[in-house]
Amino acid sequence: MSPQTRAAQVGAKLKLSWRVGITQWEHDDAFEMLLELLGKRRRIVDEAALFDSITHHLYIPLDKYAGMMNVASRRMEALRSAGIGSVGINVLCTIGHINEGWSYMPPLPFQPMVGHDGSVSRSCACPNTVAFRAYIRSKYEIVAKARPDFIWVDDDIRMHHHGVAWGCFCSTCLATFARSAGRAYNREELLEAFNDPAQGRLRELWVEQNIAALESLLAEIRDVIVSVDGKIEIGLMTAGPGWTTYSGQALDRWFAALGATKARPGGGFYSDDAPREMLVKVHECGRQRASLPPFVTEIQYELENFPYQRLKKSATALVDECSLALAHGMNGIAFNVMGTPTYADDFAHWMEAVLAARSLWEKWLEIVGRLSTSGLWPAWTPGLVARRKVRPNENWLSWSDQHNINQSMVLAEIGIPLASDRCRNPVVLCGRIAEALSDDEVRSFLASGVLMDSTALGVLEERGLAHLAGVKIAKRLDNGVMERFTDDTLNGSAAGKLRDARIEFWGDATGMGDVLEPSCAGVRVLTVIEDYFARPVGPGMTAFENELGGRVVVMGYAPWIFLHSAAKRLQLQNVADWIGRDALPVRVEEPVSLVPVARVAEDRKRAGVMLLNAGMDEIAEATISIRIRAQEIFQLAVGKRVRVLEHKYSYSGVVIRLRDIEPWGLRIILVGD
Numbered sequence: 001m002s003p004q005t006r007a008a009q010v011g012a013k014l015k016l017s018w019r020v021g022i023t024q025w026e027h028d029d030a031f032e033m034l035l036e037l038l039g040k041r042r043r044i045v046d047e048a049a050l051f052d053s054i055t056h057h058l059y060i061p062l063d064k065y066a067g068m069m070n071v072a073s074r075r076m077e078a079l080r081s082a083g084i085g086s087v088g089i090n091v092l093c094t095i096g097h098i099n100e101g102w103s104y105m106p107p108l109p110f111q112p113m114v115g116h117d118g119s120v121s122r123s124c125a126c127p128n129t130v131a132f133r134a135y136i137r138s139k140y141e142i143v144a145k146a147r148p149d150f151i152w153v154d155d156d157i158r159m160h161h162h163g164v165a166w167g168c169f170c171s172t173c174l175a176t177f178a179r180s181a182g183r184a185y186n187r188e189e190l191l192e193a194f195n196d197p198a199q200g201r202l203r204e205l206w207v208e209q210n211i212a213a214l215e216s217l218l219a220e221i222r223d224v225i226v227s228v229d230g231k232i233e234i235g236l237m238t239a240g241p242g243w244t245t246y247s248g249q250a251l252d253r254w255f256a257a258l259g260a261t262k263a264r265p266g267g268g269f270y271s272d273d274a275p276r277e278m279l280v281k282v283h284e285c286g287r288q289r290a291s292l293p294p295f296v297t298e299i300q301y302e303l304e305n306f307p308y309q310r311l312k313k314s315a316t317a318l319v320d321e322c323s324l325a326l327a328h329g330m331n332g333i334a335f336n337v338m339g340t341p342t343y344a345d346d347f348a349h350w351m352e353a354v355l356a357a358r359s360l361w362e363k364w365l366e367i368v369g370r371l372s373t374s375g376l377w378p379a380w381t382p383g384l385v386a387r388r389k390v391r392p393n394e395n396w397l398s399w400s401d402q403h404n405i406n407q408s409m410v411l412a413e414i415g416i417p418l419a420s421d422r423c424r425n426p427v428v429l430c431g432r433i434a435e436a437l438s439d440d441e442v443r444s445f446l447a448s449g450v451l452m453d454s455t456a457l458g459v460l461e462e463r464g465l466a467h468l469a470g471v472k473i474a475k476r477l478d479n480g481v482m483e484r485f486t487d488d489t490l491n492g493s494a495a496g497k498l499r500d501a502r503i504e505f506w507g508d509a510t511g512m513g514d515v516l517e518p519s520c521a522g523v524r525v526l527t528v529i530e531d532y533f534a535r536p537v538g539p540g541m542t543a544f545e546n547e548l549g550g551r552v553v554v555m556g557y558a559p560w561i562f563l564h565s566a567a568k569r570l571q572l573q574n575v576a577d578w579i580g581r582d583a584l585p586v587r588v589e590e591p592v593s594l595v596p597v598a599r600v601a602e603d604r605k606r607a608g609v610m611l612l613n614a615g616m617d618e619i620a621e622a623t624i625s626i627r628i629r630a631q632e633i634f635q636l637a638v639g640k641r642v643r644v645l646e647h648k649y650s651y652s653g654v655v656i657r658l659r660d661i662e663p664w665g666l667r668i669i670l671v672g673d
């Protein structure tokens with residue numbers, strides 16, 4: 001194999017798209033500057049998407065809007081003449097984003113979105129009224145008549161956080177709900193019912209109403225676009241499930257309704273302030289990508305520095321973030337960095353960085369193609385909010401960290417590869433997520449490999465499934481405890497080491513000091529919880545192979561914080577290998593800040609591994625095990641020549657050594673025959 005020969009066999013062409021703010025194209029002077037900027041860098045401009053509005057306030061009178069689309073139509077022709085192959089419109093507001101510009105923007109002439117608390121959005125609409133639908137049909141008809149190659153349907157299409165927290169509780173929506181629920185509720189009655197533990201069906205019906213509202217809206221938008229020109233490609237912008245699944249996260253139904261073949265999974269990561277947060281965003285986008293129906297062929301990651309500040313995001317972070325997004329299965333980037341009409345100094349440095357990275361990204365896509373992500377899969381479900389349990393005195397719509405699907409993202413920081421595809425990957429089960437899963441789904445997890453926390457164990461206990469984890473919760477401590485590693489072989493050289501997460505420091509420590517008690521023979525104790533005077537309290541972490549053949553590890557002590565010691569990292573790597581029966585695709589031996597994302601062929605004869613140094617130190621040397629038995633291994637990096645790497649064979653694959661990886665530096669390893 002070589003990067004050159006593999007290119008002939010796989011598809012997944014890279015598309016680099018630039019989203020262009022209206023102030024960049026509306027007036028002639030700014031547009032001339034834009035043409036010059038893009039023209040000089042044509043090699044990285046596959047597509048340009050013109051924002052149709054400067055404001056996230058939905059309502060713009062249609063005559064004014066039509067005038068702007070006339071200008072947009074001319075601009076698109078000019079961009080095509082300049083050689084850009086794909087030019088279209090990004091409709092910024094469909095429902096609206098947030099409240100903006102309300103002091104002078106015309107108020108919505110139709111029903112605004114109403115929140116659960118009775119608050120009324122100033123800028124965003126209820127998607128269900130006849131008057132709104134008429135407006136939005138006209139708006140998209142005007143866009144389609146401007147002859148774009150594509151239309152992006154934006155505002156993250158959702159029913160939450162549109163200037164009101166949770167929508168929509170207007171009279172139209174309540175009347176619709178009365179029909180499906182079989183009785184009428186006013187807003188207050190409905191909220192009370194949502195917080196009633198026994199009203200699970202009502203909560204599911206409400207989320208279904210959210211899904212259906214967006215589905216029928218998108219179907220109308222499709223109809224009107226197709227009626228003007230069936231050749232216009234349609235794209236849909238979505239939000240991530242880690243934010244919330246209140247809107248239903250029904251990507252299959254929404255993309256089908258819209259007939260969208262383009263996707264832009266979204267999420268928030270805007271600056272260098274906390275650079276490791278990029279790991280969460282790319283995974284969130286990976287989850288959305290994995291949820292898309294197969295007819296969606298173009299998946300653009302949104303790279304953003306909103307609200308467009310030159311010094312808030314470095315070019316290094318930009319390249320790392322985009323690279324990891326491609327690692328998680330996207331095959332394009334939508335650069336949202338050109339919002340305001342400034343000059344080239346504000347974004348040229350990012351464009352230069354993209355120029356330098358393009359060939360690397362193309363090689364990655366050519367070679368890994370549509371291989372699945374491989375590693376531990378943090379479990380989630382689109383039905384999480386709809387189907388989670390509500391316990392007495394809980395508020396269904398409040399943020400619940402026990403239902404936070406991103407808690408285990410910290411595993412990436414200690415070098416454990418995380419997968420955004422379920423496939424046959426071992427599972428990470430956090431908090432109360434299992435409440436939203438069926439018994440069959442949970443059993444299927446437990447029949448394979450699972451790393452879970454003791455809060456998840458509590459959910460299993462309620463369901464009569466805890467015996468498959470081999471333990472139960474003996475008592476719950478929330479202060480003054482740490483854990484000591486036993487001499488179990490899974491701890492290796494970490495036996496005897498201590499881990500102290502100082503659990504009282506971070507708020508409520510429930511679930512941070514759960515003492516476990518074996519309920520079956522054969523349970524291995526990996527850590528013992530101790531108090532600060534070395535007095536043992538009981539098992540804090542266990543491993544068990546159950547009657548289904550599954551391997552289950554339970555963590556009772558501070559499961560998702562401060563896993564970054566050399567000892568804990570070693571233990572968790574061994575645990576990840578054990579539950580995955582040594583099929584984990586990649587392992588970094590030294591305790592260095594290398595974050596791997598792996599794509600592996602089903603026959604395990606081919607793989608691509610992206611490794612990011614997510615730390616401020618140079619990594620002088622790192623030993624990497626890749627669980628593929630292959631003849632040829634290549635290393636790629638931005639601005640460096642392709643290198644053939646020497647390797648040794650181990651019992652499970654190959655071992656290579658990487659050297660001199662600069663802070664926030666990226667390496668790609670391609671393995672195959």
Ligand SMILES: [Zn+2]
Nearest residue numbers: 126168170173
């Ligand atoms: Zn409504």
